[in-house]
Amino acid sequence: MNQSALNPGLRDIVRRIALGWTPAHTTIAIVVIAAAIGFLPFVKMGLVVNGVFLGAIIALGAVGLTLIYGILNFANVAHGDYMTMGAYATLFVVGSLLPRLGIESSGLGPFSFGYSLLIALPIGVAAIVILAIALEVAVYRRLRNRGVNAVVLAMASLGVAIALRGLVQMIWGGATYQYPRESRQVFQLPMDVRVPPDAIFIMVVTVVLVAGVYLVLNRTRMGKAMRATADNPDLALVSGIDTRRVVWWTWAMGAALAATAGILLAVFQAQLQPIMGWRFLIPLFAAVILGGIGNPYGALVAAFLIGVTSEVSTQWINPSYKPAVAFAMMIGMLLVRPRGIFGGGRN
Amino acid sequence: MDVIGIFNYGVGFVIMAGIYAIFALGLNIHWGFTGLFNIGIAGFFALGAYTAALLTTQPPDPAQFEDFRFGGNWSEIGYLDLGFDLWFFLGIAAAAVVCGVIALVIGYVTLRLRDDYLAIATLGIAETVRLFFLNEKWVANGSKGLYRIPEFLGHVVSPENYDYLYLAVVLAALGVVFLAAQRAVQSPWGRVLRGIREDETAAAASGKDVFRFKLQAFILGAVIMGIGGALFAHHIRFLSPLTFDPLLATFVIWAMLMVGGSGNNRGAVLGAFVVWGIWTGTQFLPGFFADPNLRFFMIGVLIVAAILLRPGGILGETRRIARGADRE
Numbered sequence: 001m002n003q004s005a006l007n008p009g010l011r012d013i014v015r016r017i018a019l020g021w022t023p024a025h026t027t028i029a030i031v032v033i034a035a036a037i038g039f040l041p042f043v044k045m046g047l048v049v050n051g052v053f054l055g056a057i058i059a060l061g062a063v064g065l066t067l068i069y070g071i072l073n074f075a076n077v078a079h080g081d082y083m084t085m086g087a088y089a090t091l092f093v094v095g096s097l098l099p100r101l102g103i104e105s106s107g108l109g110p111f112s113f114g115y116s117l118l119i120a121l122p123i124g125v126a127a128i129v130i131l132a133i134a135l136e137v138a139v140y141r142r143l144r145n146r147g148v149n150a151v152v153l154a155m156a157s158l159g160v161a162i163a164l165r166g167l168v169q170m171i172w173g174g175a176t177y178q179y180p181r182e183s184r185q186v187f188q189l190p191m192d193v194r195v196p197p198d199a200i201f202i203m204v205v206t207v208v209l210v211a212g213v214y215l216v217l218n219r220t221r222m223g224k225a226m227r228a229t230a231d232n233p234d235l236a237l238v239s240g241i242d243t244r245r246v247v248w249w250t251w252a253m254g255a256a257l258a259a260t261a262g263i264l265l266a267v268f269q270a271q272l273q274p275i276m277g278w279r280f281l282i283p284l285f286a287a288v289i290l291g292g293i294g295n296p297y298g299a300l301v302a303a304f305l306i307g308v309t310s311e312v313s314t315q316w317i318n319p320s321y322k323p324a325v326a327f328a329m330m331i332g333m334l335l336v337r338p339r340g341i342f343g344g345g346r347n
Numbered sequence: 348m349d350v351i352g353i354f355n356y357g358v359g360f361v362i363m364a365g366i367y368a369i370f371a372l373g374l375n376i377h378w379g380f381t382g383l384f385n386i387g388i389a390g391f392f393a394l395g396a397y398t399a400a401l402l403t404t405q406p407p408d409p410a411q412f413e414d415f416r417f418g419g420n421w422s423e424i425g426y427l428d429l430g431f432d433l434w435f436f437l438g439i440a441a442a443a444v445v446c447g448v449i450a451l452v453i454g455y456v457t458l459r460l461r462d463d464y465l466a467i468a469t470l471g472i473a474e475t476v477r478l479f480f481l482n483e484k485w486v487a488n489g490s491k492g493l494y495r496i497p498e499f500l501g502h503v504v505s506p507e508n509y510d511y512l513y514l515a516v517v518l519a520a521l522g523v524v525f526l527a528a529q530r531a532v533q534s535p536w537g538r539v540l541r542g543i544r545e546d547e548t549a550a551a552a553s554g555k556d557v558f559r560f561k562l563q564a565f566i567l568g569a570v571i572m573g574i575g576g577a578l579f580a581h582h583i584r585f586l587s588p589l590t591f592d593p594l595l596a597t598f599v600i601w602a603m604l605m606v607g608g609s610g611n612n613r614g615a616v617l618g619a620f621v622v623w624g625i626w627t628g629t630q631f632l633p634g635f636f637a638d639p640n641l642r643f644f645m646i647g648v649l650i651v652a653a654i655l656l657r658p659g660g661i662l663g664e665t666r667r668i669a670r671g672a673d674r675e
Contacts, residue, residue, distance in 0.1 A: 077386065151382055152658075154462075159605075159647045159654065162647030170644055281467075318482050323478065324475045330467070330471065334456050
C-alpha cells in the first residue's frame with residue numbers, strides 16, 4: 001500500500017474530506033472563505049507576509065514533531081527545547097568556534113547574518129541529531145522496551161525538556177544573545193510590505209527541507225519503512241523492517257528539522273533566549289493537531305494557517321497574545337474536527 | 348546564623364514545602380491515580396493565587412502607585428468588612444471554584460481524545476493565563492504585580508510571629524487536603540481511576556464511563572491546586588506573572604511527585620519536602636554547586652532518572668489487589 005496515515009496521498013485526502021461531508025460543511029466552508037476574502041482589504045498585507053514567514057518556521061518544527069508523533073506514537077514535549085539547543089549550538093559555532101579557527105563572520109549579500117552562519121548551521125543541526133539519538137538510546141528505547149504507556153514517554157520527554165533548558169542556562173546563562181549581525185537591510189515592496197532578506201532565506205530553507213522530507217518519505221526504502229511503522233509497528237516488525245533503524249531515522253529527521261527551525265527562529269527574531277523553544281511548543285502542537293497527528297502535509301498547511309492567523313490577529317489584539325490565538329485555534333479544532341483539517345489523524 | 352534564625356528559616360521552609368505538598372497531592376490525583384498528563388500546573392497555580400488575592404486585597408491609594416490602574420468591581424469587594432477574615436476563606440473557596448471551572452472546560456474539550464491532548468491543552472491554558480495577567484493591567488497591575496495581599500488573621504499576632512500562625516494554617520490545610528485525597532482514592536471511585544490508568548479499555552468494558560471519571564479526577568486535582576495557589580498568595584503576599592514561571596510552578600512539582608512516589612499520597616507529601624529541601628539546601632553549597640541553573644538541570648535529570656530507575660519513587664504505590672490475584 002502506498003498510502004498511510006503518515007502519508008495520505010492527495011486523492012486520499014480529498015476522499016477523506018468528502019467522507020461525511022454535509023451541506024452544513026459546505027455552508028461553513030463558503031462562509032469561512034467569503035469571510036477571509038471579505039477581510040482581505042482590511043488586513044495589512046505586511047502582517048500576512050510576516051505570518052507566512054512565521055508559518056515557515058512553525059512548519060519546520062511541526063513536520064518533525066508530527067513525524068515523531070506518528071511513528072514513535074508520543075507527544076515529544078522536548079521538541080521546543082531541541083529547537084533551543086539547535087539555536088544555541090549554532091551560536092557556539094558562530095560565536096566561539098569559528099572565530100577561534102580564524103573564520104570571522106563577514107557579510108553575505110543583503111542578509112543580516114554572515115556566511116559563517118551557513119557553515120555553522122549544518123554543524124549545529126548535526127549536534128542536535130546526535131543529541132536526539134543519544135537520548136533515544138539512553139532514555140526512550142529503554143522505556144519502550146519496558147512496554148510503557150505513551151504518556152510515560154511524553155512524561156520522560158518533559159524531564160528531557162527541563163534538563164536541556166537547564167543545560168542551556170548553565171552554559172549561556174539567562175541572558176539574550178544574537179547571531180553576529182552584518183546588515184540591517186529591508187526590502188520595500190508595494191502595499192507597505194517590508195521584507196527582511198533573512199525571511200527569504202527562511203523560506204528557501206523551509207522549501208528545501210520540506211521537499212527533502214517528501215522525497216525521503218516517498219522515494220526511499222527508509223521512507224516506506226517509516227510509513228509502514230507508523231501504520232502498524234508490530235506488522236512492520238514481523239515483515240522484517242528494522243524498526244530500530246526506523247526509530248533512529250525518525251529522531252534524526254525530527255531533530256534536524258527542529259534544530260533548523262530553532263536557528264531560523266533565532267535569525268527571524270534576531271535574538272536567542274533559553275525559553276524560546278518552550279514558548280514555541282504551543283504553535284507547534286497547534287499545527288500538529290490542526291493538520292492531523294502524524295500527517296506531515298497537514299502540519300505544513302496548518303503551520304502556515306496558524307502563522308498567518310496569529311500574525312494578522314495582532315492588527316486587532318495585543319501582539320503578545322499570539323500564542324493564545326494559536327491555542328484558541330487548536331481548541332476550536334478539537335471541538336469541531338478532532339482529527340485535523342484533513343481527517344485521518346489519530347485521536 | 349543563631350538558633351532562632353535557623354528555627355525561623357525552618358518555619359519558612361515548612362510553609363513553602365507544605366504548600367508544594369498540596370500541589371503534589373493535586374498532581375497525584377491527575378497523574379498518579381488517573382494518568383492525566385498535566386504540564387500546565389502553573390496555570391492553575393496562578394489562577395488560584397490571583398483569584399484569592401484579588402478577592403481579599405483592597406485597591407491601593409492611587410496616589411501611592413502612579414500607574415496602578417488596578418480597580419473595578421472585584422477590588423471593591425475588599426472594602427466590605429466581613430470580620431474574622433472571612434474573605435480569606437471565601438478567597439480560597441473562589442480559587443478552588445475558578446480552577447475547577449477552568450478544568451471542567453479544558454477537560455470537557457480534550458479528555459475524550461488521546462491522552463496527550465490534555466497535556467497540550469494544559470500547556471496552552473498556563474500560557475494564556477500568564478499572558479492574561481501580564482497584559483490586562485487593569486486586573487492585577489500587569490508585570491508590576493499585585494502588592495499588599497493581606498495576611499490571614501494578621502491583626503491577631505505581631506508581624507514577627509506571623510509565620511508561626513501561618514505555618515499552622517498551611518499544615519491544617521495540608522492535613523485536610525491529604526485526608527480528602529486519601530479518602531477519595533481509597534473509595535470505589537479511586538479504584539475506578541486506577542483501573543482507567545492501567546487499562547482504559549478494560550475499565551470501559553466493565554461499564555465505567557471513562558470520560559466522566561477522568562473529568563471528575565481532573566477537576567478534583569485542579570481544585571486542590573487552586574487551594575494551594577490561594578495559600579501561596581497569602582504567604583508570599585506579592586504576585587506577578589513572573590512568579591509563575593514553568594520551572595517553579597510546574598517542573599518542580601513534577602519532580603516532587605516523581606521522586607516521592609507517584610500513586611501514593613504519602614509519597615507526594617514526602618517528595619515535596621525532599622525536593623524542596625534539595626532545592627533550597629543546595630543554595631548554601633559552595634561555588635558551582637549553588638548555581639540555580641544547575642538545580643534547573645538536575646530537576647529534569649531527576650524526573651528522567653525516577654522514570655527510568657525507580658518508576659515508583661521513594662515510597663511507591665501500595666499494591667491493592669485481592670489476595671491471590673497476582674498468581675499467574
